[in-house]
Amino acid sequence: MYDAAVLWHWAEFAVRWLHVITAIAWIGSSFYFIALDLGLHRDRKLSTGADGEEWQVHGGGFYNVQKYLVAPAQLPNDLVWFKWESYSTWLSGFTLLILVYWLGGELYLIDPRVQAFPPLHLGRIEIPSGVQAAALSAASLALGWVIYDRLCRSRFGQEPVRLMVALFGVIVGMSLFYTNVFSGRAALLHLGAFTATIMSGNVFFTIMPNQRIVVADLKAGRKPDPKYGKIAKQRSTHNNYLTLPVIFLMLSNHYPLAFAGANTWAIASLVFLMGVTIRHWFNTTHARQGRPHWTWAATAVIFLLIVWLASPRAFGYSEAQEAEATLLAPGADRYAQASDFAEVHSIVRGRCSMCHAAEPAWPGLHWPPKGVMLETEAQVANRARDIYLQSGASHAMPPGNLSEITEEERAAIRAWYQGAT
Secondary structure, eight states: OOOHHHHHHHHHHHHHHHHHHHHHHHHHHHHHHHHHHHHOBOSSOOTTOOSEEEEEEETTEEEEEEEOSSOOSSOOSSOOOOOHHHHHHHHHHHHHHIIIIITTIIIIIOOTTTOOOOOEEETTEEEOHHHHHHHHHHHHHHHHHHHHHHHHHSGGGGSHHHHHHHHHHHHHHHHHHHHTTSOHHHHHHHHHHHHHHHHHHIIIIIIHHHHHHHHHHHHTTOOOOHHHHHHHHHHHHHHHHHHHHHHHHHHGGGOHHHHSSTTHHHHHHHHHHHHHHHHHHHHHHHTTSOOOTHHHHHHHHHHHHHHHHHSHHHHTHHHHHHHHTTOOOTTOHHHHTSTTHHHHHHHHHHHTTTTSSSSOOSTTOSSOGGGOOOOSHHHHHHTHHHHIIIIISSSOSSGGGTTOOOHHHHHHHHHHHHHHO
């Protein structure tokens, strides 16, 4: 029989899978069209009046692709719009944000060492800490889009380099903000969501409306204003440079050295510089303007700087672990107060803490996997759901059952979690 935790786990998995699928579709089409546009041969006088063309081969067939700055003389009725890849990616990602971080705020979103979010009382109404944190999360995403859009539409945004420097400043500011209000894991994830919201907002609020204006003018026999295409191209280029940092930030929650230190904000900021150097190489190459190999050296230097900033010595890893060991997350008290908790704590200590410890005893491990420590009573109670799913409801942990946890011990974990939930 499936309980709520197991069903919730599968719901997260399904939405995450959908998010990855739609992201692949969006990123793939985005990268393809940027490469196509940069690689077009514009030195050919085409009888069709197109601005440029390129011949491509794929899957045993040959394709002749032409780009029109405005449109051909006869606009086709079956025009394909690339928009749902973006919308579906953002909607699935936002749903995953709700499932994991908003509804699991006590474990993943809130870190009392950073910001406690004590219950807020408005008259007779009490606003729980998780609701406060989720509201701040949603407001930051919306505000981020407004700031970015206003910058792009202002006179300041008419100069591309100046605008990019200003946007990097916004990124650094948001990195500092997120790392000072949310847990390290949530901070990097939210910076990725913040950036992805800007990217999808570009498609929904700017690129698609501008393209609709152009199509409507063409159908009405009017000459479209070229400014709409110029603005759409600017936003599309921004999306192109922001894609790789978003992927890094979304993957970061699997690597605690990226999110669990005092330099998290700096690491997140540097990731965006790596995105620029990598995409500059590809964009320059696709435009047939040479191969700027210096960008790979710059990327390597930035990455090594990130590695140094993330090293345990750089941010006092043991201090963070010591603080976590004694803090009981909101709602975790029921697991710590269960009558069979002492037995489960002993099981976890004996079967899991050789790896999930401040100083892992397992050969080759220098820090606990994914930053998860299971030594103290508070740490075990805080991770009750994960322990249940990984070692009670499934045999995922310990890996290969290296610590030889018994079926009776797994049954004890199941009984403890289900009895306290």
